[in-house]
Each structure stands twice: as C-alpha cells, then as structure tokens.
Amino acid sequence: MAASHADTAAPARAEPSLQESLLHGAPTPSERKPERRWAYPLWGILLVSLFVALHSAALLVWNLPGKGLSGKFNKEFLDKSHGRDYIDAAWLNQSWGMFAPNPPRSNTFVLVFVEDQDGQMWDFEQDIWGEDRYPYWFYDRRGKINRRIDGKKHYQRIYGAWVCREWERQNGGVPPKSVLFVKRWSKTPTEDQVIEQGGWEQWAEWRQSQQETITCKTTVNAQLPPELRERYGFSPEGDNEFRPVRLQTWWDKAERARSRAEAQGDDEDEDDGDGDGE
Numbered sequence: 001m002a003a004s005h006a007d008t009a010a011p012a013r014a015e016p017s018l019q020e021s022l023l024h025g026a027p028t029p030s031e032r033k034p035e036r037r038w039a040y041p042l043w044g045i046l047l048v049s050l051f052v053a054l055h056s057a058a059l060l061v062w063n064l065p066g067k068g069l070s071g072k073f074n075k076e077f078l079d080k081s082h083g084r085d086y087i088d089a090a091w092l093n094q095s096w097g098m099f100a101p102n103p104p105r106s107n108t109f110v111l112v113f114v115e116d117q118d119g120q121m122w123d124f125e126q127d128i129w130g131e132d133r134y135p136y137w138f139y140d141r142r143g144k145i146n147r148r149i150d151g152k153k154h155y156q157r158i159y160g161a162w163v164c165r166e167w168e169r170q171n172g173g174v175p176p177k178s179v180l181f182v183k184r185w186s187k188t189p190t191e192d193q194v195i196e197q198g199g200w201e202q203w204a205e206w207r208q209s210q211q212e213t214i215t216c217k218t219t220v221n222a223q224l225p226p227e228l229r230e231r232y233g234f235s236p237e238g239d240n241e242f243r244p245v246r247l248q249t250w251w252d253k254a255e256r257a258r259s260r261a262e263a264q265g266d267d268e269d270e271d272d273g274d275g276d277g278e
Contacts, residue, residue, distance in 0.1 A: 181212045
C-alpha cells in the first residue's frame, strides 16, 4: 500500500527560473542596504571631477577669440596651465574657420559660351553676372559649382562635356562645335570705402579672361549616347560618334595584370617546347 501511495503522489513543484521570478513573480522586500554612500571612493571622485573641470576650462578658453578683450586672458591661461599642449595631445585643436571664412575680395564668375554649327556664339547662362540667374530665396549649388570650376581645367572639361550633351538635347539632336569658358571678375572694395561711398556697384569696372575651350566632337562623354538620343526622339546615330568614359577600376587593373601574366606564361611554354624539339 505504501508503494502504491508513493506512485500516485503529485510530483514536487519546480522552483521558478530567475527570469520568471523577475518578470512575473510577486515583489519581495529586501533587507539589504548599501555598505557606503558613494559607489566609488572619494579620491576617484575628486580625481575625475578635477579632470572634467580642467578639460572644460581648456576647451572653453581655447574657443575664445585670440584677439580683442579675451586675447590676453586666452594666452596667459593656456600658457600657464599647459592647456595648449593638452589640446594638441588630445587632438581637440579643431578650427572653426570653415564656418566663418574670410569674405571674398573679388566677385568672380565663369561665363559659359556655346559655339553652334554655324559658328555663332551663345551664352549658356550658367552664371549670375548682371541678373539673378540662380534664386536667392533658396540655396542653389550651381552657384558654388560655377565658382569652383574657375581655372580648373579638369573640372571645366567635365562641365563642358555636360554642356555639349545638354545643348544637343535642347536643339533637336544637333551637337555644338565647342564650349568656351570665360572668367569675369570685379574687385570688392574695403569696408571703409563702402561706408564712405554709401554702397558700391558690384558690376562696375570688371575684367575678364578666356580659359578652356572644349571641343564637343573629340572630348570624352561630350556626346549623347545612342540610347539617350533614341529616348529623346532623335536618330540613334548622331553627327558625332559617342566617346564613352573608359573606366579603370581595381578589377580592370587586376584582370589586365592576370591576362598579361598568362600571356607571358604561354610565351615561355612555347620557348621551352621549341628548345626540347631541337
């Protein structure tokens, strides 16, 4: 009877897992109390507080103007506290000059002219000289690009190729002959001169000089490709043959080196075969 009673008894209840007790268990009071008030020793707190104070002071003084009212204090504090050495060692010596650059001393623009098949020159209106070509209510990066290509042959070659394609697209698929870049600039007066004159005429007394000339027939990627000509409703074959950009990626260079090595190996095998035959 005892054996059968033991067999029919319910199994003991397993203890809940830590996850179950934390998520679904009833809250239980704990008599445990911290042994000390702070989690870190007092000397560690003082050391970290001193470092944070010196770090903050060095950064604040470093970012103060080096001239004017704060110039003397800036120099004396950084020299005596070795703050300048700390800023350099921690790589914190970042310049904020990019956010407040010196004002330009001249108004510079790059005019873009297109020569059509009849030899007539057309202003492609890519600058803002004399009129608000770009809206000033909203920022337009074309103005920045126009200033950036000044005197840069590589940039003007790429920009001129785009002008050739755009002119061809806008004029029924007829490509232009060339694209000419002309720099035009005027000198910006000083602040004293502006105050004395009550303003200044920014378009007066300008000078200009000729820069690059891009030939649309021979320049790479200066022609509409056949698929774009067909998309725009032109004949796939244009007056100028399309000259694509030749890509030179790392994979192309590796394949060329591999092909060269294989060809060199084949030549050596042929030489060895000729020698054995002799």
